[in-house]
Amino acid sequence: MHVCARPRSLRTGVVLTLLAALLPALAVLGGAGSAHALDDGLARTPPMGWNDWNAFGCSVTERLVEQTADTMVASGMKDAGYTYVNIDDCWMTHSRDAAGHLVPDPAKFPDGIKGTADYVHRKGLKLGIYESAGTATCAGYPGSLGHERQDAADFAAWGVDYLKYDNCNNQGVPYQQRYDAMRDALKATGRPIVYSLCEWGEDSVWTWGAATGHLWRTTGDISASFGSMLSIYRSNVRLAGYAGPGGWNDPDMLEVGNGMSFTEDRTEFTLWAEMAAPLIAGTDLRTATPATLSLYTNRDVIAVDQDPLGRQGTEVSSSGGLHVLAKPLAGGDVAVVLFNENAAPATITTSASTAGLPAAPSYRLTNLWSHQVTSTGGTVSAQVPGHGTVMYRVSVGGGSSVGTTHPLAGASSARCLDVAGGATTPGTPVDIRDCDGGAWQAWTPTASGELRVYGGTQCLDAYDNRTSPGTPVKLWPCNGGANQRWNLDPDGTVTGVQSGLCLDVTGGNTPAGNVNGTRVELWDCNGGANQQWRLV
Incomplete structure (x- = not known):
């Protein structure tokens, strides 16, 4: 069973439909959720890292985690901002010990979670772990419902820095009650632990998640297909008004490198960055191609995701599968994305004023993937490949790559x-x-x-x-x-x-x-x- 896999309820679908007309107005406020975010200094920008589930499922091991940490350093991902190396489900034995503690599987983790965390920390990275707010995890291992204080204390003692908290086998206990219980347990440890609510977008979690955790899943699970990515994008993009420093909408882990086309992979990374989403790689980084790493390590696109203003990008126009998104950035620039969800290439056009820039004689367009610089009097336009995106950083002024020398x-x-x-x-x-x-x-x-x-x-x-x-x-x-x-x-x-x-x-x-x-x-x-x- 896929971790976090559960159909969205009819009630949630109705809520999403009713909110659709209101959310664009809320989004204009930007970072509305941050007013109620946990005041602990964590996740002031969206978390970045890696998680084993999408590529490995239950086949997680200490060796895999340590090799991935090595790769994140050697590939430049650590230097690009990726911090968390996250263990998902299936890391423990099927029973607690006589004292009620979770037991790391000794075959998979011979040095325990503490030993794995120590290795990751020596690399300058941080370790994440997985549990469920139920009696069992999605894969059938012991859950934390009723054991929150004990489990949180063990996580802290092991050196855990991030908890992904799932929603399986929840026994019908109210969402906020279960997730708040673990929030309070983590706080009681005194260790700074980023808290990810893998709650599947149920119970309109975006309306209360910022007071409970640092990020919250807004949908069901993603898969490595353009259709899945598109569906999740459509749901998550409507929720911009609830995100901000310390609390983020989470459209799930990135499938970049797991089988979509290069264009589609680049589209997912672009849209996630524009939506100020957590950037959690879900592929086998040890065998990632240079093409895949070129996407994960593009610092200009990462800078949009990590912009300290903390605004999630919003759709300023959307018609016929052609979308324009704008994300205000600290200092006054705007990140503009032209997204073509259709299969055939199409020209997408907007303007600097529509994107929210002030009136000016000219604007500088910096293409964040090709790094080409052009100028415009106000029109922002490009032919966009099918399933593709073009991403610009737009600023007042001018400039051109013509006459400049580059590799x-x-x-x-x-x-x-x-x-x-x-x-x-x-x-x-x-x-x-x-x-x-x-x-x-x-x-x-x-x-x-x-x-x-x-x-x-x-x-x-x-x-x-x-x-x-x-x-x-x-x-x-x-x-x-x-x-x-x-x-x-x-x-x-x-x-x-x-x-x-x-x-x-x-x-x-x-x-x-x-x-x-x-x-x-x-x-x-x-x-x-x-x-x-x-x-x-």
Whole structure:
């Protein structure tokens, strides 16, 4: 049985429907829930971390947790802000001991939860654990109902920093009574423990959750499909008025890396960040691809989620499956997301004023995935792929990436667009290679659409003016030809003006296609991570 898996009740569905018309008005207030948030200094921004359930179910072990902690440090996730390494269900034996204490499964956790916590803490991270506000957990292990004080004291003694508290086998005891009992028990330990209410969005938890815990699930469980993610988004986005520093709407763990397309993975991460949701990775980080890690570690997008103002983004327009969200940020900028839930690409347009920015002669648009900077007189518009998003940080002012020099990094490899061997000979192939800051990786977009290199004397060139998939990309003296003109698209692709094809790392969606020296070519645009680029 999936942890937290339970159908939403009819009553909750009715409540959601009745609240739908009121919530946009409440959302304008922003952070309404924070007025009643627990005054303990915890979760002032949404928690970030990892949980084992989505990828492993009951197969959690001490070794898995420790290896994941190692990976979070080595991959840069810790430095990007991920803090919690969270153990889910099935970590204990099926019976309490003679004194009534929970017993960590000695086969899975030979050093106990205390030993695991000590290891995680030595890595500069924090440990989370799971229990249920019932007589048994969702997987049938002992629950904490009636044992709140004893269990909370054990969690504190073990060094636990985060509790995910589920709702299975609750015996019909009122929600707030059960969840408040554990809140009080955690407080009595004197240890700072972030408290996650995995209450499935029942009993309109968002109306009382901030006085009880630090985050609360707003829906049933997520799965690794676009349809599941979309359904949860639609429910959670309506609840912005209840979130704020110290108390957050939780649309469940991220499925990024678990089987959706790269575009859909990026959409989930974008929407969760825009909604100031907890960012809890739910994949096997030990085997995560560079493409998956490029999503989890995008610091510009993370900064939107972690913005200290603590406002959840709201829909400022939504029609025909095309959505515009705006999230005010500390300092006056606004994060704007254009989201296309449909399968076909579509142009989505809004304005700076609709997004809540003050009147100004011009605005700076910083694309938070491609890192391209553009200016606008007020219109914010982009062609958005099916199931995709484009995310901008919009500020008063101007600016442009044109004329600035950058490496171009590929999402599938984390390597840079590179002139093979650092050669300057016309016709030299272009490949990917570890980013090294060399002149052979320093590309300058021009107003005419060129990508110049070596101080502007040579250009990225589609070989021999060919326009068919598989055309090699070469180095060639700049000549103004259409085969040397490129569009840096809002979705992160680089397309040839002459061919309409995408700049593609050959075979780059496989491990063999991500190695140093892999050639770059033109290919039909397909949304793959090997066609996604960002200015570094």
